[in-house]
Amino acid sequence: MKITVAMDSFKGSLTSTEAGEAVKRGILRAVPDAEVTVIPLADGGEGTIDAIAPYIKSCRRELVVTGPLGDPVTAYYIYEPASKTAYIEMAKASGLTLVPAERRDVYRATSYGTGELMKDAIDHGAERLVICIGGSATNDGGAGMLQALGARLTDKDGNDIRAGAIGLKDLDRVDLSRCDGRVPEITVASDVTNPLCGPDGASHVYGPQKGATYEMAEEMDGWLRSFAALTGKDPFEEGTGAAGGMSFALKNFLNARIRSGAEIVIEATGAESLIRDCDVVVTGEGRMDSQTLNGKAPYRIMELGKRYGKVVAGITGILGEGWEACIDAGFNSVTPLIEPSMDREKALRSVEDTAAQVFAGYGT
Known part of the structure; x- marks a missing residue:
């Protein structure tokens, strides 16, 4: 048998x-x-790149990046030279498990470190990025990731907004003109179909496990709606609520394609x-x-x-x-x-x- x-x-x-x-x-x-x-099996969350690594000829690159609450953390991604593809796991740099339960602060948690991993991969010749976005501590709509790649997100006085979801409260302008022009083909690996906003959105469905009360989720949902409105993007598009809106930013600002994380792992193995x-x-x-x-x-x-x-x-x-x-x-x-x-x-x-x-x- x-x-x-x-x-x-x-x-x-x-x-x-x-x-x-x-x-x-x-x-x-x-x-x-x-x-x-x-x-092995994974769906885009924790453990995804470790599941894929034994099945591709890849090398591992480790570096210190900005953690969810701004503290330095050591993270890594894997790179397949033959296809010039980097597999990046958001949980390694911006994951909920990196924050002790008593320190969880969904208002302040940033995706900046994941953006730093992306930039490093691009600097080392990656032409394709697979971003596995499950298990995040963040609800910043991918704002930190965009900033790490050079985008400017500013308030009405032209100052850079604060890190985390709280920064979106003051957001007045998004300037992508300084964003790294080398951003390659990006695939988002996710098993989440939730939209960015609404009762089934990132803030209300996933915010509580990251430390948000109902009132906090309502506030963050409003900030994300304003973020989407400011940039003319649809806050109710299926799949854009993954990882606190990280998929929203990757798809709408960096032209990423969203795919089932499980299917990516199934193909690789x-x-x-x-x-x-x-x-x-x-x-x-x-x-x-x-x-x-x-x-x-x-x-x-x-x-x-x-x-x-x-x-x-x-x-x-x-x-x-x-x-x-x-x-x-x-x-x-x-x-x-x-x-x-x-x-x-x-x-x-x-x-x-x-x-x-x-x-x-x-x-x-």
Whole structure:
């Protein structure tokens, strides 16, 4: 029996590879003669470039950039010389995990460091950028990133606006004339379809996890609307609300194309050919619910499995509201962990035990 395992990360406890290898161990306990292949999975958020790196001939470039709250952080991106493509992960420079919970300040968090990574890649010859934008701490509409590339965002007195979403409150003019003219072809890797503004926009949907109250989200939504109006851009366009509006800036100011992050990883890892040639597919993530069907990585894997008529088993940390929709969409089963845990070692054991339980019937 051939089994392909493509697990997304269990945020806060297990990486994609750790979860996948734990599933493999569980499967082999139940079905010792199974042929199990583990491939990493990501959707544009944390871990995306690490998932891609083993499958392309790339080098890693590390540098110190401006962190979300202005403190220096060490970040890196990967560069594929053959295609002159740099893969940049926003979470490495402007990520929520870089800010301790007690210091989260969505008003001040800036995307400037991600812009610095982009500029460095351009300086080193990149002609294509793939920007993976999940897991950000920011809600600045990509303003910091634009400033790092040379754009001037000023208030009514001609002064540069403050860093973070709060700067948009005073924004009066956007001048791209000094923006780096070498900006290459850009692809945004994202699994988010939310617009920039409105009840489903960046501020209201993702602001709370970055420390925003409802009142703060309302304020920031208004500032982002003004930003869009000032530049004549549509604040309700699908997909522009990712990473606090980073996708809005990349698409509307730098002509970026927005693509599914999961699909980019699937292409890089050769997942489709493995799934086509196997018997069973296993996928999942820390939480599976009705939102899993909104283009998330496990859903993309399930779609591939069903395209080739495979059994697709889901393994998840916990089941969220509306998880039954996953079964209706095509998953043959969705199984929560026997013992969910944020502790890495406990989570590893639980994933292994759960996989062994799921495949117990396959060995008889």
